[in-house]
Amino acid sequence: MNNEIETNKILTKKDIRKAAFRYMFMACNAFNYENQQGTSAVWGLGRALRKIYPNDDDYLKSLNNQFKYFNTTTWMGNILLGASLAMEEKDGLAALDTVQNFKTGMMGPLAGIGDTLIWVLYPTIIGSISAYMGLQGNPTGAIIWLLLNIFFLFFRFKLFDLGYNSGLKLVTTLGEKINVFTEAASIMGLTVIGALVPSVVKMKVGLVFTTGKVKMPIQTQILDKIMPALLPVALTFVVYKLLVSKKMTVIQMIFAIIALALVCSFFGILTV
Amino acid sequence: MLQGLLIILLSMWMVLDQQGLVLLTWFPIMVALVAGLIMGDMHTAMVIGGTFQLMALGVANIGGSSVPNWGLATVVGIYVACRTTHDIEQAKAVALAVGVPVGMLGIQLDVVAKLLNSWVNHRAEKAAQEHKFEKMFRSFWIGPVIFSLSTGLPTALCVIFGSTIVKVLLKAVPVWVTNGLSIAGNMLPVVGIALLLQVMPVKKYMSMLMIGYVFAAYLNVPMLGVSIIGAAIAYYYFTVEMKKSSTPAAVATATDDEEGDDWDE
DSSP: OHHHHHHHOOSOHHHHHHHHHHHHHHTTTTOBTTTBTHHHHHHHHHHHHHHHOOSHHHHHHHHHHHTSOBOSOHHHHHHHHHHHHHHHHHHGGGGHHHHHHHHHHHHHHHHHHHIIIIIIIHHHHHHHHHHHHHHTTOOHHHHHHHHHHHHHHHHHHHHHHHHHHHHHHHHHHHHHHHHHHHHHHHHHHHHHHHHHHHHHOOOEEOOEEEETTEEEEIIIIIIHHHOTTHHHHHHHHHHHHHHHTTSSOHHHHHHHHHHHHHHHHHTTSEEO | OHHHHHHHHHHHHHHHHHHTTOSSOSOHHHHHHHHHHHHTOHHHHHHHHHHHHHHTTTOOOOTTOOOOOHHHHHHHHHHHHHHHOOOHHHHHHHHHHHHHHHHHHHHHHHHHHHHHHHHHHHHHHHHHHTTOHHHHHHHHTHHHHHHHHHHHHHHHHIIIIIHHHHHHHHHHSOHHHHHHHHHHHHHTHHHHHHHHHHHTTTTTTHHHHHHHHHHHHTTOOOHHHHHHHHHHHHHHHHHHHHHHHHSGGGGGSOOOOOOSOOSOO
């Protein structure tokens, strides 16, 4: 089997790397509501496919196949497109159905895992750290984030190669490991979120409680004595509940908080 | 003048990068890093970027959905704030007042860009059917142009008119309003946090939230320290689970995931 692939090689390493770069650059930049990332798949693989199909009609058949609806986490898309490139290189037009089934079958599950890891957990953890540093005027966190992204860019080239080299087999073997990894990342993410609430949400009550001669600043003498960051925790809980129950949309919530802050500022209930 | 131009270019690159190479991304703190360099005021840029970053925490534009563009909010917020004030609290208020509406506008602009791109797709497909493959490849470039304009145009408007309008307003607006906006800036991170909690398995790992809270609130451990604690627990979980799955006899453990819905039991 290995020998067969060796003799069938049409694409060079450079072609593959180029295809990976082209897709990664275009990814969602040609995103539309019809075929979503289909356009980018064509843009990414187009040049490499031309090498596989010198005949115009064959080429068009392959392109039309890639033009179909495609949408997944773009990092994961690299695996799928790498694999489909390998399939078409090996079997030509006979592979088109397999390629289409493979892409549509895998893009959902991979998007589920990829979106959670790449667009929720990764920005949560590194974003919280760098935002916390940022609030103190410190850009270190942001610089670390940038360096990580550069590292991941190389990693994504590798993902494309991985798809190209191992294709169908890979996804099934990786499946279980990735699930455990996602859970572990959630654990870390939630720990960070737990720390985030008292660290970055700030609410300071400006009122002073007076009975007779006793003056008690509500914030320092009462609220802070009960529990540090009591109000931020309460606010988080309320906002979370309102959003979960769909009683308010995110945008309504943002404007409601701004309005509440303005009112509290006017009456001196909350201070900066 | 040059600063304004660079800021507009930044806003255009930001969206292309986020949707493509993911080096700089459009996350506020990253955009603020570059905007801070352009404006020559890293401190203000970081504070504004940090504020918006926290609001953006739970916001992921996944599955082709459109979300407020907090990166755009950061860019225009930093530019206008640096141009109008040198006081950090006031800068935060200005950035919020200018940034939030522009960031919200980002949703509509994103939808428009994606609609226009359907036309790009048709054009490319049509060219392909006519065997004009080079024309097809050229057509694709219209996509990134549309997306970069969707953020570049509003930024340009803010760069040209923003600071003059805000300067006039700052003189006319009473202190409680700017204070109120600053307070709102300190409260708004909860929206991002709440959105995040919605998509994470809160119920299952409630204890992690508590651990994080205690370390930060009572022990004043900095964020990096807390995340190392989190990583330690995550690593432990990972190794234990991997061992479990490698011994097939122990597979029958209960792994019911009631992922992220409610806090109340």
